[in-house]
Amino acid sequence: MGRCMGAIKAENLQKKFGNVVAVDTVSFTVEEGEIFGFLGPNGAGKTTTIRLLTGMLTPDEGDVTIDGINIRSNPMEAKMVMGVIPEAGNVYVDLTAEQNIHLAGRYYGMAKNVLEKKSDHLLSTLRLYERRQDPVRTFSKGMKQRVSIACAIVHSPRILFLDEPTEGLDVQSRRLVIETINKMNKKGSTIFLTTHNIEEANKVCERVGIINQGRIAAIDSPEKLKSTFDMTQTLEVSFDKKVMKDFFVSDYISKIDMCGDKWVLHTDNPDQAVKHIVSAADKKGLRIVSLTTCGPSLEEAFVRLTGDEK
Amino acid sequence: MIFPIFIRGIIVTTEKNIRIYYKKAPVIIFGLLFPLFMFASFYMGRDIDIAIFFPGFIAMTLFFTASSVGPLITPWEKQAGTYERLLSFPVSINTIILGDVLAGSLYGVIITSIVVAAAAVFLGFAIVNSVVTVIALLLGTLCFASLGVALASPSVRSPSHVMMFSSLIRFPLIFISGIFIPLQELEGAGRILSYLSPLTYLVDMFHAGLDGTSVFPLGIDFLALFIFTCGFLMIANFFHKRNLIRGL
Numbered sequence: 242m243g244r245c246m247g248a249i250k251a252e253n254l255q256k257k258f259g260n261v262v263a264v265d266t267v268s269f270t271v272e273e274g275e276i277f278g279f280l281g282p283n284g285a286g287k288t289t290t291i292r293l294l295t296g297m298l299t300p301d302e303g304d305v306t307i308d309g310i311n312i313r314s315n316p317m318e319a320k321m322v323m324g325v326i327p328e329a330g331n332v333y334v335d336l337t338a339e340q341n342i343h344l345a346g347r348y349y350g351m352a353k354n355v356l357e358k359k360s361d362h363l364l365s366t367l368r369l370y371e372r373r374q375d376p377v378r379t380f381s382k383g384m385k386q387r388v389s390i391a392c393a394i395v396h397s398p399r400i401l402f403l404d405e406p407t408e409g410l411d412v413q414s415r416r417l418v419i420e421t422i423n424k425m426n427k428k429g430s431t432i433f434l435t436t437h438n439i440e441e442a443n444k445v446c447e448r449v450g451i452i453n454q455g456r457i458a459a460i461d462s463p464e465k466l467k468s469t470f471d472m473t474q475t476l477e478v479s480f481d482k483k484v485m486k487d488f489f490v491s492d493y494i495s496k497i498d499m500c501g502d503k504w505v506l507h508t509d510n511p512d513q514a515v516k517h518i519v520s521a522a523d524k525k526g527l528r529i530v531s532l533t534t535c536g537p538s539l540e541e542a543f544v545r546l547t548g549d550e551k
Numbered sequence: 552m553i554f555p556i557f558i559r560g561i562i563v564t565t566e567k568n569i570r571i572y573y574k575k576a577p578v579i580i581f582g583l584l585f586p587l588f589m590f591a592s593f594y595m596g597r598d599i600d601i602a603i604f605f606p607g608f609i610a611m612t613l614f615f616t617a618s619s620v621g622p623l624i625t626p627w628e629k630q631a632g633t634y635e636r637l638l639s640f641p642v643s644i645n646t647i648i649l650g651d652v653l654a655g656s657l658y659g660v661i662i663t664s665i666v667v668a669a670a671a672v673f674l675g676f677a678i679v680n681s682v683v684t685v686i687a688l689l690l691g692t693l694c695f696a697s698l699g700v701a702l703a704s705p706s707v708r709s710p711s712h713v714m715m716f717s718s719l720i721r722f723p724l725i726f727i728s729g730i731f732i733p734l735q736e737l738e739g740a741g742r743i744l745s746y747l748s749p750l751t752y753l754v755d756m757f758h759a760g761l762d763g764t765s766v767f768p769l770g771i772d773f774l775a776l777f778i779f780t781c782g783f784l785m786i787a788n789f790f791h792k793r794n795l796i797r798g799l
Contacts, residue, residue, distance in 0.1 A: 292796070295639055297635070297638050297639065297795075297796070298795075298796065315553075316643065317553050317556045317557070317641045317642075317643065318553070318556075320639070320640065320641040320642075321556065321641050325636075325639035327635040327636055327638075327639055328635070331631055331632035331633050331636065332633065332636065333567075333571060333631075333633055334631065335570075335571050335574075336570065336571065340570075344563065344567055345640065347559075347563045347566075348559070348560065348563050348640040348641060348642065349640075349641065350555075350556070350559055389636070392636070393639075
């Protein structure tokens with residue numbers, strides 16, 4: 242199947258809890274094989290949206306189609322093609338890692354021999370094989386999350402939903418999770434990912450949707466979103482000796498901030514600004530310890546779109 | 552395609568519940584130890600013919616065992632954060648409810664069968680009508696397992712709160728259902744109240760099966776237990792759906 246068919250289609254989704262509109266006429270399409278990031282501040286409606294998409298909640302209005310299957314009329318069939326790592330998706334701590342994965346596989350009707358083979362493979366890939374017979378209650382948070390991921394992908398779902406999958410994890414576990422997401426995507430799975438980590442979304446996602454107060458604020462590729470809002474770039478520079486703010490004053494530098502042991506300089510003309518700094522440092526006999534140019538960030542676009550800029 | 556997924560979901564949920572929840576302390580305390588202590592406190596030190604009260608004791612054992620698993624599962628899953636994962640599998644609320652009911656029923660059937668068999672072998676109790684006894688066992692266990700699941704309906708995350716609530720509902724029933732005072736001897740308000748308790752009809756059915764004496768015709772006992780089972784399942788379905796994401 243080509244990428245023209247939408248793997249996930251949300252049409253005018255609306256969900257109210259009492260008088261509070263949690264999700265308000267949300268529509269988007271995630272193409273087959275795409276990694277789609279879903280960002281938003283706390284309480285923006287991310288988790289409610291993912292619960293509507295995965296059939297856990299029924300929308301008050303609107304429809305969700307998963308791989309061409311309407312989730313409202315055929316929830317079981319739609320759930321068979323998806324894997325979900327919910328926000329509060331803990332695994333059973335009384336069971337071992339292996340038992341948890343087998344339990345998940347049995348819900349999807351996997352044959353015993355296929356399930357055992359897949360379970361062993363996942364346990365090895367996620368570096369849990371040696372601990373497969375241990376109860377999950379003895380695991381660290383990162384290990385539990387890896388078991389959770391194994392449970393969600395044991396049946397090789399065509400569509401994978403992840404709600405904050407790297408929240409609170411150590412660096413190694415976070416990398417392993419991202420690596421697994423990328424592997425699943427390379428094998429053809431569509432990925433729908435919500436995260437607070439904007440840089441993570443920037444690195445992993447082909448497109449991101451930003452939700453704010455229950456409404457979609459923007460949907461585009463990270464690069465396009467970044468360029469929409471700010472053409473200003475920043476330079477980060479540090480020297481071997483202390484310098485004062487007026488050292489940087491130039492027509493090419495619009496704003497000067499000190500950030501730790503570095504100076505952050507905002508400029509519309511990075512070429513001239515860099516030349517100015519190098520020349521001034523040379524005149525004063527200063528050695529440049531580091532000099533980095535940074536483009537507009539997705540975080541900046543996010544803050545602008547969600548209206549949180551102070 | 553939906554029906555096999557539905558049946559598979561019930562079976563896997565039942566297995567999961569058996570593996571995880573049968574060993575939990577509240578299930579052992581309220582399901583096994585409690586009926587034993589209740590009977591011991593009633594029987595010991597008194598000059599009572601145990602044969603007269605045996606059907607009531609069996610009904611009480613079944614009532615407590617079958618209804619001890621259900622109230623625990625959903626609050627425990629919500630507290631542990633596994634409920635949302637469970638809902639993400641190809642299951643519906645009905646799959647989960649029926650899996651919980653089946654797990655409670657099996658627990659009730661196993662424990663009660665052991666008690667009946669032990670009483671028959673060691674105490675020499677005869678079973679007058681084994682077919683009626685088996686029907687009472689199966690229908691009663693389904694009925695009270697459904698009651699257990701219905702008792703899990705409040706949207707709390709704490710299993711201890713639900714156990715308190717379920718005790719509040721379950722305990723009065725054993726005093727108005729002909730277990731400690733035979734139905735024939737109940738009069739006035741006690742008699743009327745006994746008609747409202749599903750346990751009354753199970754006690755009566757066990758009397759019919761174990762010693763051949765019963766107050767109501769068998770059809771009435773059967774129908775009453777069937778209606779109560781359907782009612783408990785409907786209540787469980789309504790409240791579990793309404794409180795689906797509360798406490799997540």
